[in-house]
Amino acid sequence: MIKMDEPVNVLGEALQPCSTAPMTGFFRDGHCNTCREDNGSHTVCAEMTAEFLAYSKYVGNDLSTPRPEFGFAGLKPGDQWCLCASRFLQAHDEGCAPKVRLKATHARALDIVPLNVLRESATATS
Helix, strand or coil: CCCCCCCCCCCCCCCCCEEEECCCCCCCCCCCCCCCCCCCCCEEEECCCCCHHHHHHHHCCCCCCHHHHCEEEECCCCCEEEEHHHHHHHHHHCCCHHHHHHCCCCCHHHHCHHHHHHHHHHHHCC
16 A cells, blocks of 8 residues: 555556666656656656657757766666656657656656556556
8 A cells, every 4th residue: 555645656556766877866866756846847767768869969958968067977778767757748749759667657747648658658567
């Protein structure tokens, strides 16, 4: 049974970790947790692909270039990362959405992305 204050994923279960290597999440706690201050809704746990990383860079959010001044090594294909829900939906609409881990995607993502869209991009072990 889930406690009321425990974060919930899009399947209504306890939120699983997304990644600690690289460390991800709005709070950099490895989970796609969110709060009122998270204006981007970093709630979708996605597995990076070369296609998505190129797309993200093209639309102005370069996730692949290292930024050592921020302790960011840059993402590479296969890395898991908490994406902004609107960026995921945008990539989906453009045909280049990354794979999604549903069990590590926060339920708040559903405020922006319909569950059927997330399911379309779900990993086999989602």
